[in-house]
Amino acid sequence: MSTTAVIIGAGPAGMAAAEILVHAGLHPTILDEGDQPGGQIFRKPQAQLQRPLEKLYGFDAARARRVNATFASLRSKIDYRPGTQVWAAGNEILHLIDDSGSSVQAWTHLIVAPGAMDRIAPVRGWTAAGLYSLGGAQIALKAEAAVIGRRVIFAGSGPLLYLVAYQYAEAGVDVAAVLETGHPFAQIARLPALLSGGRLFARGLFYMAALRKRGIPILTGVRLQEVIRDSDDRVTALSFRHRGMEQVESCDAVALGHGLRSETQLADLLDIEFSFDAVQRQWLPKTDQDGRSTASNIYLAGDGLSVRGSEIAEASGRLAASALLHDIGLPAPSKVERDRRTMRSAARFREALEHAFAYPHEEVAALPDDVVVCRCEGLSAGAIRQTVERCGEADINRVKAFCRVGMGRCQGRLCGAAAAEIVAAASGTTIESVGRMRGQAPIKPIPLAELVRSRP
Amino acid sequence: MSATFDIAIIGGGLAGCSTALHARLKGASVILFERGRCGGQASGVNYGGVRQQGRHPAELSLSRRSRTIWGSLQQLIGTDCEFAATGHLKLARTDVDMEDLIAHQALLGEHGIHADILEARDLTRRFPYLSGRYAGGSYCGEDGQANPRLVAPAFAKAARALGVVIRENCKIAVAERAESGFVIRPADGSPAISVRRLINTAGAWGAEVAAMFGDLVKETVMAPNMCVTEPIPPLIGPNLGICGGSIYIRQAAHGSVIFGAGLGVADAQALRARPLAEVTLEAAAAAVEMVPHLRNVLLLRSWTGIEGRMPDGLPVLGASPTVEGLFHAFGFSGHGFQLGPAVGAVLAELSLDGDTRTSISGLAMDRFAPFAVPAP
Numbered sequence: 163m164s165t166t167a168v169i170i171g172a173g174p175a176g177m178a179a180a181e182i183l184v185h186a187g188l189h190p191t192i193l194d195e196g197d198q199p200g201g202q203i204f205r206k207p208q209a210q211l212q213r214p215l216e217k218l219y220g221f222d223a224a225r226a227r228r229v230n231a232t233f234a235s236l237r238s239k240i241d242y243r244p245g246t247q248v249w250a251a252g253n254e255i256l257h258l259i260d261d262s263g264s265s266v267q268a269w270t271h272l273i274v275a276p277g278a279m280d281r282i283a284p285v286r287g288w289t290a291a292g293l294y295s296l297g298g299a300q301i302a303l304k305a306e307a308a309v310i311g312r313r314v315i316f317a318g319s320g321p322l323l324y325l326v327a328y329q330y331a332e333a334g335v336d337v338a339a340v341l342e343t344g345h346p347f348a349q350i351a352r353l354p355a356l357l358s359g360g361r362l363f364a365r366g367l368f369y370m371a372a373l374r375k376r377g378i379p380i381l382t383g384v385r386l387q388e389v390i391r392d393s394d395d396r397v398t399a400l401s402f403r404h405r406g407m408e409q410v411e412s413c414d415a416v417a418l419g420h421g422l423r424s425e426t427q428l429a430d431l432l433d434i435e436f437s438f439d440a441v442q443r444q445w446l447p448k449t450d451q452d453g454r455s456t457a458s459n460i461y462l463a464g465d466g467l468s469v470r471g472s473e474i475a476e477a478s479g480r481l482a483a484s485a486l487l488h489d490i491g492l493p494a495p496s497k498v499e500r501d502r503r504t505m506r507s508a509a510r511f512r513e514a515l516e517h518a519f520a521y522p523h524e525e526v527a528a529l530p531d532d533v534v535v536c537r538c539e540g541l542s543a544g545a546i547r548q549t550v551e552r553c554g555e556a557d558i559n560r561v562k563a564f565c566r567v568g569m570g571r572c573q574g575r576l577c578g579a580a581a582a583e584i585v586a587a588a589s590g591t592t593i594e595s596v597g598r599m600r601g602q603a604p605i606k607p608i609p610l611a612e613l614v615r616s617r618p
Numbered sequence: 619m620s621a622t623f624d625i626a627i628i629g630g631g632l633a634g635c636s637t638a639l640h641a642r643l644k645g646a647s648v649i650l651f652e653r654g655r656c657g658g659q660a661s662g663v664n665y666g667g668v669r670q671q672g673r674h675p676a677e678l679s680l681s682r683r684s685r686t687i688w689g690s691l692q693q694l695i696g697t698d699c700e701f702a703a704t705g706h707l708k709l710a711r712t713d714v715d716m717e718d719l720i721a722h723q724a725l726l727g728e729h730g731i732h733a734d735i736l737e738a739r740d741l742t743r744r745f746p747y748l749s750g751r752y753a754g755g756s757y758c759g760e761d762g763q764a765n766p767r768l769v770a771p772a773f774a775k776a777a778r779a780l781g782v783v784i785r786e787n788c789k790i791a792v793a794e795r796a797e798s799g800f801v802i803r804p805a806d807g808s809p810a811i812s813v814r815r816l817i818n819t820a821g822a823w824g825a826e827v828a829a830m831f832g833d834l835v836k837e838t839v840m841a842p843n844m845c846v847t848e849p850i851p852p853l854i855g856p857n858l859g860i861c862g863g864s865i866y867i868r869q870a871a872h873g874s875v876i877f878g879a880g881l882g883v884a885d886a887q888a889l890r891a892r893p894l895a896e897v898t899l900e901a902a903a904a905a906v907e908m909v910p911h912l913r914n915v916l917l918l919r920s921w922t923g924i925e926g927r928m929p930d931g932l933p934v935l936g937a938s939p940t941v942e943g944l945f946h947a948f949g950f951s952g953h954g955f956q957l958g959p960a961v962g963a964v965l966a967e968l969s970l971d972g973d974t975r976t977s978i979s980g981l982a983m984d985r986f987a988p989f990a991v992p993a994p
Contacts, residue, residue, distance in 0.1 A: 250898070252895055255895075564768065571848050571918065603893065603895060603920050604919075610847070610913060610916075611914060613898070613917060
């Protein structure tokens with residue numbers, strides 16, 4: 163049987179996998195939601211907004227240049243399908259939708275590299291106009307050369323917080339403050355592991371120093387209280403507690419994010435088994451060290467397998483492609499052992515990062531009853547707790563069925579993590595035992611007419 | 619806990635949970651076994667249509683009785699499960715279909731169910747969101763819709779509150795005849811239960827349970843392919859159907875539009891079913907054809923669940939033809955949701971009183987010739 167290798171995602175993982183497959187003589191198909199290769203990390207502006215790579219990507223400019231060059235060299239040897247959404251998966255068939263309509267793509271071997279999205283910890287008032295996810299704020303800047311406000315507060319946790327705040331400051335935006343809910347420097351014991359991040363860790367320090375040099379306050383151990391809104395539901399300020407003091411900082415926009423969560427719906431539809439990752443507090447697809455999933459001929463790579471950043475994503479993409487080649491009896495050109503070592507040492511760094519910039523799960527579990535958690539369905543923390551109590555339910559899918567949490571347009575992507583924390587706390591059980599919201603096609607909402615239109 | 623009950627029920631779908639409640643209300647001691655969660659299979663994942671219109675004559679008496687219970691859910695189980703009599707409009711594509719609707723209207727009338735026959739111009743006036751390609755329709759105002767996710771668990775909760783023992787996540791290892799009834803041995807090793815009467819409401823697995831007692835019928839499985847959109851402002855009033863089946867559409871109170879057409883894939887052995895993308899595409903096309911406004915509405919989810927199907931498309935309901943004290947209700951063939959509440963009332967009467975005032979003679983198991991089990 164001939165091999166039809168399909169890669170989902172043209173970010174660092176998908177591109178690295180493609181490069182390995184092409185060098186082995188395969189002609190892979192790459193399906194990508196983006197209009198241009200590079201994923202979120204190397205997302206490009208539209209042509210008329212083109213800026214120098216140094217401006218766009220900072221420290222990553224050289225890698226961006228290399229990714230661009232790699233893609234150019236591969237272009238004629240891959241079937242590259244930008245602007246293509248995989249919306250369902252069946253028996254060795256992917257169901258696609260793009261500008262010209264719906265179509266199907268058969269595969270014999272599949273590399274799934276769908277990436278990650280923002281992880282959000284809801285806070286009172288977070289549905290206000292002018293509040294953006296951190297990733298959204300970065301995409302506005304990268305892809306649209308637009309900013310989310312004139313005076314912006316960056317709140318949440320994680321390395322991306324400092325990077326995006328820095329990028330906004332560089333773009334001339336008044337960054338009012340960076341409010342970190344974690345305690346990144348409180349854990350001296352983990353410092354060696356953090357330092358093992360080497361360049362990545364150094365960059366984080368650079369961004370912080372650059373922000374401080376501009377006089378931008380960086381507060382850690384912050385407890386976010388409320389996004390304050392005017393009568394038009396627009397953000398006007400953010401209130402928070404820091405070292406026991408209540409503070410209010412005025413702004414016209416807030417970028418909120420607590421790290422990233424893996425996109426796993428596709429793995430779910432492909433019947434891959436999951437296991438609970440206690441560090442990331444998320445259910446993740448199970449794989450072996452090279453990315454082989456529990457389903458035959460399906461491999462996972464990049465942040466969709468586990469959030470570890472773009473450099474590790476490249477290594478995991480090479481490993482997944484090498485595993486694929488091995489499984490079809492071809493030699494892998496990659497230095498597999500080197501990539502495995504990279505993955506192992508990265509795991510230590512990422513674990514330290516997750517502890518330093520932890521998801522504020524205790525705060526989320528204790529959100530006041532009247533704070534909105536599921537914005538699509540307008541459900542508050544209290545409504546979720548009542549469902550748990552009224553029905554005696556601790557199963558996230560049953561709670562979803564009874565009160566509609568996670569049933570709206572975001573399909574549980576935004577509210578799912580927080581809802582699971584609330585259900586676990588309200589029922590006195592662990593987040594692991596409440597289970598995981600099942601994925602259901604379509605992977606992202608699609609207008610009926612788009613679905614109906616067949617590709618000519 | 620006593621290990622002896624008047625009644626044991628196998629299967630915690632809507633029919634089983636309703637039986638548990640109704641039997642308890644008649645004073646019986648009741649235990650219900652469900653191998654997963656109550657309402658976890660077909661009862662919880664169906665379309666949610668609550669209609670009498672369009673049913674086979676053999677079901678109409680049962681359906682009529684069920685409608686009465688649907689209207690009194692609040693009093694019976696303390697919640698209305700989002701049941702609303704939004705009406706059911708059945709559309710005709712052709713004049714021949716219209717003749718069928720007119721004939722059906724007379725049949726409904728015999729059971730005390732009122733339906734209005736509407737001509738094409740009535741449709742355009744009353745339901746302007748419909749594409750204008752229908753010859754007419756039949757409108758039954760007291761039919762409607764409910765939220766299927768809520769109903770079986772709500773019946774289970776009410777039954778439990780009255781003292782019914784509900785054992786979820788509890789498979790049956792053996793169910794067999796004993797001297798004065800039946801003995802049931804749970805697979806988890808818990809003590810055996812003795813009962814006088816046994817009720818089989820095991821849905822897609824009903825024929826399997828029946829076969830344990832030598833009642834052999836052919837039951838296959840089906841998985842109706844369901845879809846739901848994002849919420850939109852109120853647009854579609856009644857629950858919509860069409861002559862000849864295929865597409866059905868309703869809009870829930872919170873705004874989502876729910877529609878279905880065709881079948882997904884079901885695996886009864888693996889206890890799972892999944893929607894099919896190809897069928898979802900066909901359903902989307904049919905939905906837009908019926909209600910063109912849905913064109914730009916977002917599809918959020920598709921799903922399905924396993925239902926039992928009988929060769930003639932009608933359920934089995936009634937006493938076992940061979941075993942005294944055994945009663946069956948399964949194989950609802952994709953339209954058991956509306957019937958569920960009354961199925962429970964009827965089974966409670968049959969098992970405790972020996973008779974029921976509802977006409978179910980057309981649903982007896984012995985309408986099928988016994989068949990030989992093929993050698994393994």
